[in-house]
Amino acid sequence: MRKLLSGALALTLTLALGACGTLEDAFMSPAPTAVPRADTTPVDAATATPTATTASRAVDQATPEAAMESWLAALVAGDGVAVCALMAADGNPVDSIEGAAPDCGEALTPLLSSLQELRGMFDGLSIDGATVIDDLATFEAATVKPDVAAQVIHRFKAVKIKDKWFVTE
Numbered sequence: 001m002r003k004l005l006s007g008a009l010a011l012t013l014t015l016a017l018g019a020c021g022t023l024e025d026a027f028m029s030p031a032p033t034a035v036p037r038a039d040t041t042p043v044d045a046a047t048a049t050p051t052a053t054t055a056s057r058a059v060d061q062a063t064p065e066a067a068m069e070s071w072l073a074a075l076v077a078g079d080g081v082a083v084c085a086l087m088a089a090d091g092n093p094v095d096s097i098e099g100a101a102p103d104c105g106e107a108l109t110p111l112l113s114s115l116q117e118l119r120g121m122f123d124g125l126s127i128d129g130a131t132v133i134d135d136l137a138t139f140e141a142a143t144v145k146p147d148v149a150a151q152v153i154h155r156f157k158a159v160k161i162k163d164k165w166f167v168t169e
Contacts, residue, residue: 059086064137064158065127067165072149076119080108088159088166121148135160 059074059082060066067086074082084104087094095101126145130137137158144150158165 061086061164061166064130064132064139064160064165065142067158068127068130068139068153068156068167069125071167072122072125072152075112076115076122078109078112078116079105080110080112081105083108083112086167088161088168091159091161093161093164093166122146125149127153130158137165 059070061070071083071086074086081101082105084101085093085095087104089097089100094104124145127139127142127149128144129142130139131141137160139150139153139156139158142150142153144153155169157168159168160166
């Protein structure tokens with residue numbers, strides 16, 4: 001859990017610094033405008049169709065690219081619960097570890113609130129061509145739009161667990 005939170009904090013700072021230019025600018029930025037939380041809509045697990053919605057984007061874990069796109073959308077929407085539900089730690093989905101997903105989501109949501117003002121920088125998000133070997137995917141060679149998304153995902157991987165892809169470090 002600690003590794004997951006520290007990775008998310010590092011990502012938050014990376015995005016904030018990239019948008020503001022300096023650490024001082026990142027911390028002196030005005031508070032973001034409140035954005036409504038995403039609704040979660042369960043569906044039949046056997047269909048491998050979207051399982052939730054974050055902001056206006058359906059969560060999709062059918063491919064590593066789709067899982068990463070869903071994760072980034074949740075990240076910039078400030079939805080810590082969705083971010084954590086799309087992640088895996090030590091080969092297990094975070095939400096399969098008792099109490100981990102809610103705790104992670106509650107801890108991340110305040111950190112992610114600063115990213116909501118960066119949401120527009122991720123308009124037109126698309127990821128194609130992840131390198132997949134067995135149940136592990138990397139994104140170094142993927143075609144990613146916009147460029148800021150490529151800077152964010154280059155250090156992350158995706159892992160396939162029970163027919164769903166999850167973001168991991």
